[in-house]
Structure formats: C-alpha cells, structure tokens
Amino acid sequence: MDQAANLRSIVSKKQTTGLPKINARVIAVTSGKGGVGKTNFTVNLALWLARQQQRVVIIDADFGLANIEVLLNIWPKFSFADVITGKKTIPDVLTEAPYGIKLLSGGTGFRDLANVTDRQMASVLNSFGYLDEISDIILIDTGAGISKSVTNFVKAAGEAVIITTPEPTSISDSYTLIKTIYEPGSYYPEMKIVLNKVDNEKEGVAVYERLRSVTEKFLSLTPKYLGSIVFDNDLVKDVKSQKPVLLNHPNSHYSKSIDSMGRKILDPDAAYLPERTGILAFMRRILRS
Numbered sequence: 625m626d627q628a629a630n631l632r633s634i635v636s637k638k639q640t641t642g643l644p645k646i647n648a649r650v651i652a653v654t655s656g657k658g659g660v661g662k663t664n665f666t667v668n669l670a671l672w673l674a675r676q677q678q679r680v681v682i683i684d685a686d687f688g689l690a691n692i693e694v695l696l697n698i699w700p701k702f703s704f705a706d707v708i709t710g711k712k713t714i715p716d717v718l719t720e721a722p723y724g725i726k727l728l729s730g731g732t733g734f735r736d737l738a739n740v741t742d743r744q745m746a747s748v749l750n751s752f753g754y755l756d757e758i759s760d761i762i763l764i765d766t767g768a769g770i771s772k773s774v775t776n777f778v779k780a781a782g783e784a785v786i787i788t789t790p791e792p793t794s795i796s797d798s799y800t801l802i803k804t805i806y807e808p809g810s811y812y813p814e815m816k817i818v819l820n821k822v823d824n825e826k827e828g829v830a831v832y833e834r835l836r837s838v839t840e841k842f843l844s845l846t847p848k849y850l851g852s853i854v855f856d857n858d859l860v861k862d863v864k865s866q867k868p869v870l871l872n873h874p875n876s877h878y879s880k881s882i883d884s885m886g887r888k889i890l891d892p893d894a895a896y897l898p899e900r901t902g903i904l905a906f907m908r909r910i911l912r913s
C-alpha cells in the first residue's frame with residue numbers, strides 16, 4: 625500500500641469504529657481577494673453561534689498571521705504544529721475564548737502535514753476526532769486566494785462561505801475561486817456568498833446577482849446568498865480596541881447582519897448533506913488532495 629492509501633485506510637477505519645455520533649459541521653470562511661473581512665466575520669459569527677448554545681471551535685488556518693488571536697486578544701501557547709511533532713494532543717492545544725469557544729491555532733501544522741510519517745498521522749487523526757465530540761460547528765478562517773494551501777481546506781470543508789466586497793477585483797477573484805473549488809461530478813462544498821463592506825443591502829444583492837449570473841452561465845452553478853454587511857465604523861473602532869463588535873456594539877449594523885446570517889446557518893429547513901459533516905471526513909478529503 626502506498627503512503628496515501630495507508631492514510632486513507634487509517635481515516636476510514638476511524639470513521640467506522642466506535643459509537644455513531646453526530647458530526648460537527650465544518651465551515652471554511654474564505655475569499656479570492658485578501659482583506660475583505662474573513663477574520664472579523666469568523667470571530668463574530670462564532671460568538672453569535674456560541675450564544676445560541678452551539679459548541680464552536682475556530683481553526684485559524686491562515687499560516688503565519690495571528691489575526692484571530694489579535695481580534696480576540698488571546699494568545700495560544702501551542703498550535704497544531706505541536707500536535708504534528710507529537711509533543712501535544714489536540715485537547716492540549718485548544719485555547720479557551722469567550723462563550724466557551726475553543727481556538728485551534730494552525731501554526732505551520734497544516735503545512736507540515738504533508739511530511740509526516742504514517743505513525744505520526746495515525747496519532748494526529750486519532751486526536752483530531754476529538755473535535756467532532758466537543759463541537760457542533762467548526763469554523764475555519766483560511767487565507768485568501770487560490771493557492772493550493774488555501775483551496776485544499778476549502779475544497780475539503782462541508783460548507784464554504786465566500787466573502788466578497790463590491791470592488792470589481794474582489795468579484796472577479798471570487799469567481800476564480802469558485803471555479804477552482806467547484807468540481808462537477810466530484811465532491812465540492814456547499815458554497816454561500818457574503819457581501820461585505822457594501823453601502824446597503826440592495827447593493828449587496830445586486831453584486832450577488834452579478835456573480836451568480838456569471839457562475840450560472842459558465843459553470844452551471846448557483847451559490848447561495850447568505851447575506852450582506854454594510855461598511856460599519858463601529859466595527860472599525862472595535863477592531864482597533866480588540867473588542868468583538870458583536871459584544872461591544874450588539875445593535876450595530878454589523879452585529880445585526882451577523883444575527884441574520886447566523887439564523888440562516890442554523891435554519892433547520894436549510895438541510896445540508898450529512899456527508900458534508902465531520903472533521904474526519906474533512907481530514908480524509910484533505911489527504912486525498
């Protein structure tokens with residue numbers, strides 16, 4: 625058996641043993657262009673979900689940049705990289721954030737995954753299964769763009785939230801990203817679009833419609849509309865003072881938009897496919913890529 629086949633067998637064994645349990649939804653937050661608002665969206669959505677009694681884990685998968693840490697003003701001592709080296713297990717490297725949210729800092733861990741031995745991988749995966757047990761929703765803050773190190777995550781997730789601003793470059797980069805993620809006839813995540821830094825909801829919907837008409841025409845794909853967020857100075861101020869806007873300005877436009885999108889995410893009628901859930905299914909897809 626080659627190494628990849630070996631690893632796949634480890635994951636599938638892990639999935640079929642033990643008691644049946646509800647797996648976590650794995651939602652990657654991503655964008656074609658950088659600086660469009662992924663990290664702020666991830667943190668505030670996580671807080672909103674946690675306040676709805678959802679058990680939330682945030683994975684900071686943006687290599688090198690400690691954005692989530694800065695926003696939440698928490699400083700993890702260890703990262704996923706320490707799990708790869710075998711020094712720590714997943715429970716050891718989770719950091720407590722407000723409302724019981726747990727933060728897993730990726731560090732260089734996901735990059736290092738490419739070079740581990742089968743034995744290391746088996747213990748990493750064993751350890752990763754723990755996340756399904758302790759969470760309902762896992763939010764992954766990814767880097768921007770269409771490099772493989774980013775799209776591997778996004779393609780493997782159950783759902784992908786693609787953040788776009790009304791700038792033409794952001795819209796065209798989103799289209800390129802969607803084209804990269806979409807694999808007709810194969811697995812791809814459910815895609816949802818968020819319009820950020822718009823003047824008003826009407827502008828957000830119009831930009832979504834433009835993006836949708838292009839994906840429908842060239843890819844025969846209709847990504848969902850999750851919502852729009854206006855440019856909000858309350859958020860700008862709160863970022864400077866390292867206070868999440870949802871907590872510091874609960875009545876701001878930003879917080880109200882998060883509320884409306886959070887409701888859509890938890891809407892029991894908006895059924896998502898069970899094969900799209902679970903951290904181990906996510907890891908299996910990462911290993912395949």
Ligand SMILES: Nc1ncnc2c1ncn2[C@@H]1O[C@H](COP(=O)(O)OP(=O)(O)OP(=O)(O)O)[C@@H](O)[C@H]1O
Binds near residue numbers: 664820859863
């Ligand atoms: N709705 C908004 N209104 C005003 N400013 C915003 C809004 N959303 C995000 N910003 C600002 O945009 C900047 C980038 O936000 P953020 O760090 O969340 O983006 P990002 O996509 O994670 O960036 P990167 O690609 O560098 O990781 C921040 O300075 C933030 O304050």
Ligand SMILES: [Mg+2]
Binds near residue numbers: 686765
């Ligand atoms: Mg970021």
